[in-house]
Amino acid sequence: MSLATAPAPEQDGVELTARHHPRVALVKPSNRRRRLAYAGLTPFAAYVLIFLALPTILAVVTGFFSDDGSLTFDNITGLFTPTILATFGSSFWLSGVTAVIGAVVGALICYAMLGTKVGGLLRTIIESAASVLAQFGGVMLAFAFIATIGVQGLVTVILRDTFGVDIFADGVWLYQVPGLILPYVYFQVPLMVITFLPALTALRPQWAEASATLGGTRFAYWRHIAAPVLAPAFLGSLLLLFANAFSSFATAAALISQGSQIVPLQIRAALVSETVLGRENMAGALALGMIVVMVVVMWAYSVLQARTSRWQK
Amino acid sequence: MAAPLSPVESAPASAPAERRPKTANQAVRIGAEPSTLARRLILGIIGGIFLIPVIAMIEFTFRNGLAGDYTTSHWTGLFSEDSARTYRGLYQAIENSLVLAAVTVAIVLVLLLPTMVLVHMQFPRLKRTLEFICIIPITVPAIVLVVGLAPVYSVVVQVLGGSTWTLAFAYGITVLPYAYRAIQGNLDAIPVKTLSEAASTLGAGWLTVLWTILLPNLRRGVLAASFISIAVVLGEFTIASLLNRRNLQTALLQVSQSDPWVAVIFALAALALAFVLLLIIGRLGSATPSRRKS
Structure with a gap:
């Protein structure tokens, strides 16, 4: 979290406040950094989707299909x-x-x-x-x-x-x-x-x-x-x-x-x-x-x- | 380096009630705690009963078939020259399990840990969501997961090949609840915000903050998460068995049909290893003041 080198110039206001109240900057980071941080969540999200959500859904859904792939109860x-x-x-x-x-x-x-x-x-x-x-x-x-x-x-x-x-x-x-x-x-x-x-x-x-x-x-x-x-x-x-x-x-x-x-x-x-x-x-x-x-x-x-x-x- | 910044080292747990024996005796007198005799009786009897299967396993490894006498040949056979050939399948399975443990720990460190730190610092609102995701594997047990994993793995095999290590992706999910709890306990115990703000004020970039400030402070949680992951992976049977992979447990079951003595010896060794790993976790945990304030 480098506050001193906050990149976007239009973030000056935030940066000023940040010097005095660093917490403000942490709660409201610049949009770009925010997007970057969201990107940081994707690997784990993708992993959980493929190996936890998908198998769980597949496990439950297969029960509703017959052998030839048609819907059945x-x-x-x-x-x-x-x-x-x-x-x-x-x-x-x-x-x-x-x-x-x-x-x-x-x-x-x-x-x-x-x-x-x-x-x-x-x-x-x-x-x-x-x-x-x-x-x-x-x-x-x-x-x-x-x-x-x-x-x-x-x-x-x-x-x-x-x-x-x-x-x-x-x-x-x-x-x-x-x-x-x-x-x-x-x-x-x-x-x-x-x-x-x-x-x-x-x-x-x-x-x-x-x-x-x-x-x-x-x-x-x-x-x-x-x-x-x-x-x-x-x-x-x-x-x-x-x-x-x-x-x-x-x-x-x-x-x-x-x-x-x-x-x-x-x-x-x-x-x-x-x-x-x-x-x-x-x-x-x-x-x-x-x-x-x-x-x-x-x-x-x-x-x-x-x-x-x-x-x- | 990190020591002066690490609050984990300082301030031993304040537990006045346990320090002063006077209070403890009083607690016994008014019935809040068991007397030493009652404690020894309860723990002694139950502990004794729990030792019986372990003793039976040890006794079994010295049995000479059904002859009724004892032999050390099952143990010495392991260290003989042709043991590597006789138990090749078993050693291969142990190697598989160790590789799986290593890859699973890597998944925890590369995928889970950074996500947890990121959520803790940037998205406090997502904390509940992350916790919910990480405890799902308790509600969706391995035997259920494996039903859906079978089709997923038929794709994984096409993409990454059929080597055993790919199973670690599934194991990364099974260890999530344990690893999450170990790391989260540590995260909650250190003032992440204060530390990172202090470092930033002094001009550190986020990578420096993560690498030199946060990770050293999180090493107990990270170590505990790694050890519990290793223990879980070494004991995993369900997924490997139903996806037809060879790991320590599936190989043990197979070996037990031809040579039950060696299977039991390896089971004892795995048990001892798990006990040592968890004893280390216990010592790691007891050194932190992070447990709930009472």
């Missing part, structure tokens, strides 16, 4: 067949269960971290571990759980040989939807720690002190002060966890090779299927269904987040 109505509805159902169930478990356990960890030093060793280690494990989706997580509770997994074998408990007495459930619960919880809990910790640490010690001074018990403080303040943040994080599980693909893809019990696996089946014609457009319809769910959940999340930030200022 067959794929969309195909979403409401019992098979696909059941798939959405088990996706909701899986995401809901793991979100609730993750939120409760994660909140417990956040509570335990209250009063630890910001930037201290314990805090840094837990925060880094949470960031890693929240990212630890996918193939590696599937390996970890096959090694733990697979048919020959460490825990399976110890439980069977030492305690006589056979966790697979009713059949191997690890490669079914119930088998996804533990791996999903493994990345949901850390995500809860990351998203909920800022809200919990924003509780002011003065509130607890004021409550105690007025004769409030511990329970009264958590029930009447902390809980109402934290409720939007907790529910918001719960929704984020739900969205996270709902859109997760890699772990399920690595664990479940037979069948498509959840929506992301249905999309995989529709994309890679070479036997059934016109299935690629079904992927578009499924993608549309997922986006609708995600938009609703994330919208609710942002509403709750706005309420949360009120207490964090």
Whole structure:
């Protein structure tokens, strides 16, 4: 921002003001520079258009076309067949269960971290571990759980040989939807720690002190002060966890090779299927269904987040 | 050079409540904080449970097939002479993933960072729009994006060829939310306007301002954005798998079918690398007073 060498002569007035109030010049730069600055935004705008907007639109729009390129609602109505509805159902169930478990356990960890030093060793280690494990989706997580509770997994074998408990007495459930619960919880809990910790640490010690001074018990403080303040943040994080599980693909893809019990696996089946014609457009319809769910959940999340930030200022 | 101008270095975070142990004990007594015992119990039990899968992975790498005894051959095999040949596909995939990570970081630095600085300084009104764009990839997850990316990439392949690095354009989108948050946190923490005005008053051109004043002040955010991008790219499976490209994760899944031990060893190594990267981010972050004032 070179004010001293502002180019256009007709900008003299602005330049004069600028010497005394540089802010004026920054808010109202010359037209030429303004245009130049707009030009600076184009590379990123073009990139986002090609690799984010275009694929999103394509993903949604393909659902409305048939194989030969004519407009059709067959794929969309195909979403409401019992098979696909059941798939959405088990996706909701899986995401809901793991979100609730993750939120409760994660909140417990956040509570335990209250009063630890910001930037201290314990805090840094837990925060880094949470960031890693929240990212630890996918193939590696599937390996970890096959090694733990697979048919020959460490825990399976110890439980069977030492305690006589056979966790697979009713059949191997690890490669079914119930088998996804533990791996999903493994990345949901850390995500809860990351998203909920800022809200919990924003509780002011003065509130607890004021409550105690007025004769409030511990329970009264958590029930009447902390809980109402934290409720939007907790529910918001719960929704984020739900969205996270709902859109997760890699772990399920690595664990479940037979069948498509959840929506992301249905999309995989529709994309890679070479036997059934016109299935690629079904992927578009499924993608549309997922986006609708995600938009609703994330919208609710942002509403709750706005309420949360009120207490964090 | 930048140090005297950098407010980031000065003024350690004021956190009186955490400084004085007296207050902390009081907080425990009135129930605002857990006691040390409760803290240790909670963190110990949950931490212990979370360690089990990692321990199981380590134990698994020493197993001798289904024989029930242990061997170090899976580890030593990696360092044997013909390991480069045996695991050629895997090493190639690691190379692909590293190239992808580098190109993705370049996209963040060349496309996202300048745009964010420009918007911050020149178009404050566009700040909300930019933020909205950058968090869209959370709402449009990879599994949805890949449906539309397939046709886009059939064009990309015609224009740029089918090499693996082109996948980084898609990865640049997936890392947007993380990279944006890391850089924006840093941008909000430094007085960009004051710094650039001060520099301009002293006769610096915009390039000088950007290069010698703003970038040094933003290095923490930029480093954090780069590291988180690397961590995300090294763990990416969805897009590579459904677009039929080879990266670390797709190769791991393939290798696991013939040699699960080596697949688990590499998974452990990737996990350790990600932990180190994020530990560094944590240390970077803790040195700035940029976190929310409580």
